Amino acid sequence: MQDSSISIAYSPCPNDTFIFNQLAQQAGVKTYLHDVETLNNFAFEDKYDITKLSFHAWILLKDRYELLNVGSALGRGCGPLVISKDENSLNADSVIAVPGEYTTAHLLLRLWSPQLHNRIFMPFDQIMDAVENGEADAGVIIHEGRFVYQDRGFKCLQDLGEWWESTTGQPIPLGCIAARKSLGAARISEIEDALKKSILLAFDDPESATEYIKAHAQELDDAVTSEHIKTYVNDFTLDLGDEGRTAIAKLEEMAKATGVIQ
Secondary structure, eight states: OOSSOEEEEEOSSHHHHHHHHHHHTSTTEEEEEOOHHHHHHHHTTTOOSEEEEEHHHHHHHTTTEEEOSSSOEEESSOOOEEEESSOOOOOTTOEEEESOTTSHHHHHHHHHOTTOOEEEEOOGGGHHHHHHTTSOSEEEEOTTHHHHTTTTTOEEEEEHHHHHHHHHSSOEEEEEEEEEGGGOHHHHHHHHHHHHHHHHHHHHOGGGGHHHHHHHOSOOOHHHHHHHHHHHOSHHHHOOHHHHHHHHHHHHHHHHHTTSOO
């Protein structure tokens, strides 16, 4: 990459630190790690050159941010889960804790069950506590939560990924890496190539990213970290391809058809 400084922002989750590990070490790269909803909100302020975004946020910002062909979290069997302390069904008055207004988890919840209007927003790592202490009747969990919720005694009321796949037949688009269009096509292409090389190096030598991943992970259990990476980093991360882009288009189409996105 060129020597000129560039700001790159992504989440501290293992899938992101895994793919950005090598790129983060390069000269001229300034990295910033935040929860994905914080990144979504910062993007509306054009804060970073390159940023992780929920696809929900990217759809709203795509006039200003170019979707990179690499780095996305998109696949099958990896969707957000609606969890509760028991298996009682939800109703219109149920309070649902959601990991951010612009997360894809929130968009999927509204597509799945539009009548759930009592939604409260909080950081993803606070949601299970909110359900446990009665602040919320149910919560939508993402990231590491899907691997540990059963250990904490919660029940899964709905796998939103399964709902999406059975409804559309498409893999589920969760998050992406996007670049400010003002960087220009040549600079964006250079960054995309550098990120792809970083991902390939992580695939070739997974242990090289271990220290960086552990330095930022919310959940330090090695088995959980490994499962997290395996779940969210896949062939779509290297190349969205036609299937990935079709899934993203379907998400936007459904969001606009139902009025969730104007």
